[in-house]
Amino acid sequence: MSGGPMRVLIVDDEEITASAHAAYVERLTGFSVAGVAHTGHEAIRLLRRPDTVDLVLLDMNLPDTHGLDLCRQIRSAGLDLDVIAITAVREVGVVRASVSLGIVQYLIKPFTFATFADRMRSYLDFRRSFDDDGRLLATQGDVDHTLGALRTVAPPAHDKGLSEGTLQLVVAALAAAPSALSATELSDSAAISRVTARRYxxxxxxxxxxxxxxRYGAPEATRCSR
Incomplete structure (x- = not known):
């Protein structure tokens, strides 16, 4: 890790999603975008450049390989970097294998920027836990504090009366829509009232x-940033 911001490689086969995640990264202090790859082959090519990446944001569903296989290639190459999974894959076996491969966070799509920011800040706290004094030996308290930084995530802050379940339903409906949705269209898509749709x-x-x-001649429409 360099003395500057964490250099992040985003690996996602969907161009819109990858661009959104890059924009999310650039909004966070302590991080910068080192590159974007849409295939495993492209990711490996970028990772072969020396000292260019500290962290990989990795989708599991890639057109030429599985995210776990790409992570295995990263580990076998001895690259000194961390991996955070950002994916819609929820299978327990994949999550368990991710833990075994040392993936430090597992973030399930869809999510809001607030959730993404919480995970990234927790990761940054984890990486910087031992950076301040340059010690070579750690106490048990140091280890507990460092690992705790990965596991302690603040709950997403919502406006009063908003539920996480409904919020994720709305985010999923927006992400799945081929174009932006009005409150009425979201109401029909997510099976919620128009008042609720508008509020979320x-x-x-x-x-x-x-x-x-x-939209000309029609109500304003909303598109998910991710």
Missing amino acids: LEHLVASGAATKSA
Whole structure:
């Protein structure tokens, strides 16, 4: 790890999603985007450049390989970097294998920027736990504190009355839609009331997880930023 910001390689086969994650990274203090790859082959090519990447944000579903296989290649190459899984894959076997391979965080899509920021800040705390004094030996308390930084994540802050379940339902509906949705269209898609749809859309726009756009002759529509 260099003395500057953590250099992040984003690996995701969907260009829109990869661009959104890159924008998320750039919004966070302590991180910078080192590159974006849409295939495992492209990721390996970028990782072969010496001292260019500290952290990989890794999707499991890639067109030419599985994320776990790419992680195994990273480990076998002896590259000194960490991996955070960012994926829609929920199978327990994949999650367990990720832990075995040393993947330090596992973030399930869809998610809001607030959730992403919490995970990234926890990771940064983890990496910097021993950086301040340059000690070669750690106490048990040091180890507990360092590992705890990965596991302690603040709950996402929502406006009063908003539920995480409904929020994730709305985010999923926006992410799955081929184009931006109005409150009425979201209401039909997610099977919630128009009032509820409008309230959650306003929350997502305010938090930066979604963007609003005007449509000629039609109500304003919202698209998920991710």
